[in-house]
Amino acid sequence: MSQRKQTLGEFIIENQQSFKYTSGELSRLINAIRLAAKVVNHEVNKAGLVDIIGEAGDTNIQGEDQQKLDVFANDLFIKAMTRRNIVCGIASEEEDDFVAINSQDENNQNKYVVLIDPLDGSSNIDVNVSVGTIFSIYRRVTEVGTPVIIDDFLQKGNKQVAAGYVIYGTSTMLVYTTGDGVNGFTLNPAIGTFYLSHPNMQFPEDGQIYSVNEGNYIHFPQGIKDYIKYCQMEEGDRPYTSRYIGSLVSDFHRNMIKGGIYMYPKSSMNSNGKLRLLYECNPMAYIAEQANGRASDGFTRIMDIEPTKLHQRVPFLCGSKNMVKKVEEFMEKAK
Ligand code: AHG
Numbered sequence: 488m489s490q491r492k493q494t495l496g497e498f499i500i501e502n503q504q505s506f507k508y509t510s511g512e513l514s515r516l517i518n519a520i521r522l523a524a525k526v527v528n529h530e531v532n533k534a535g536l537v538d539i540i541g542e543a544g545d546t547n548i549q550g551e552d553q554q555k556l557d558v559f560a561n562d563l564f565i566k567a568m569t570r571r572n573i574v575c576g577i578a579s580e581e582e583d584d585f586v587a588i589n590s591q592d593e594n595n596q597n598k599y600v601v602l603i604d605p606l607d608g609s610s611n612i613d614v615n616v617s618v619g620t621i622f623s624i625y626r627r628v629t630e631v632g633t634p635v636i637i638d639d640f641l642q643k644g645n646k647q648v649a650a651g652y653v654i655y656g657t658s659t660m661l662v663y664t665t666g667d668g669v670n671g672f673t674l675n676p677a678i679g680t681f682y683l684s685h686p687n688m689q690f691p692e693d694g695q696i697y698s699v700n701e702g703n704y705i706h707f708p709q710g711i712k713d714y715i716k717y718c719q720m721e722e723g724d725r726p727y728t729s730r731y732i733g734s735l736v737s738d739f740h741r742n743m744i745k746g747g748i749y750m751y752p753k754s755s756m757n758s759n760g761k762l763r764l765l766y767e768c769n770p771m772a773y774i775a776e777q778a779n780g781r782a783s784d785g786f787t788r789i790m791d792i793e794p795t796k797l798h799q800r801v802p803f804l805c806g807s808k809n810m811v812k813k814v815e816e817f818m819e820k821a822k
């Protein structure tokens with residue numbers, strides 16, 4: 488008989504000692520995310536059954552229609568972290584500004600802030616395609632017991648303490664890193680427990696999948712166009728396969744397991760691409776690097792970019808190391 492798999496709860500407790508600044512606070516925070524993820528999972532699964540799909544009528548700060556489940560997931564994650572009083576602030580893709588949580592209270596010794604994309608790929612809900620949640624955790628830069636300020640959130644990705652995502656797919660998984668590799672846990676929905684199913688996840692160094700919205704091809708920079716043509720050329724292990732779900736979490740997850748590259752470049756329509764540095768690119772870049780992958784905007788390492796705004800967008804090229812290096816070469820040549 489195979490050995491019993493470790494649960495996420497057990498894994499968190501066992502690894503608590505190895506966190507750099509251990510006080511149990513980070514463990515409690517990941518626990519809160521685990522619980523919120525289970526509730527969102529339950530709602531996402533019901534999306535086709537109840538009248539919860541469709542747009543809520545609001546428009547978020549990026550001018551996009553919010554779907555009801557976006558709002559639900561956003562409220563739920565914020566509540567989960569507020570109620571348990573384990574962070575001092577949250578910034579969300581769905582909120583115009585960051586939310587301070589009792590941070591002015593001198594008894595509040597919480598030192599972490601969370602940045603979150605509560606529901607990624609939300610346009611896929613209506614058509615029963617996988618969506619996700621992305622989170623990123625930093626230590627505040629200001630003193631505990633004082634109000635959090637924007638500087639606590641505008642930190643470079645290389646300062647992240649932990650990052651992860653939940654994928655609500657054919658099975659639901661929570662994948663995260665605290666800077667010591669990447670581990671994936673699969674939810675057994677019958678008993679509501681996550682089990683360690685994918686220990687020490689690694690991007691293959693080379694891959695044969697490229698994921699990009701090719702409908703935007705004519706608007707892409709020359710370097711990206713040249714790389715796409717390279718992917719399609721018949722030579723060596725090419726042509727590569729094109730796979731694009733339109734949920735960053737799902738495209739990334741597949742590419743990490745099979746080997747591939749995800750690209751959301753800038754275009755003549757969006758001068759900085761579409762994806763948000765703080766809620767999407769930095770956490771995915773951290774996970775990628777921890778899994779031996781690579782992430783850049785074409786010229787600069789994503790995690791070295793200095794953020795200037797909460798909702799900042801950047802071009803995003805991420806995945807198997809040698810594939811990302813190759814597209815960077817094309818970008819450099821076409822500069
Ligand atoms: P969100 O649902 O959080 O707004 O994110 C959607 C993002 C990302 O998940 C996906 O890869 C990309 O937008 C798809 O954009 P296009 O439809 O422009 O290809």
Ligand code: MN
Pocket residue numbers: 604606607608735767
């Ligand atoms: Mn998103």
Ligand code: MN
Pocket residue numbers: 557580604605606607608609
């Ligand atoms: Mn979203």
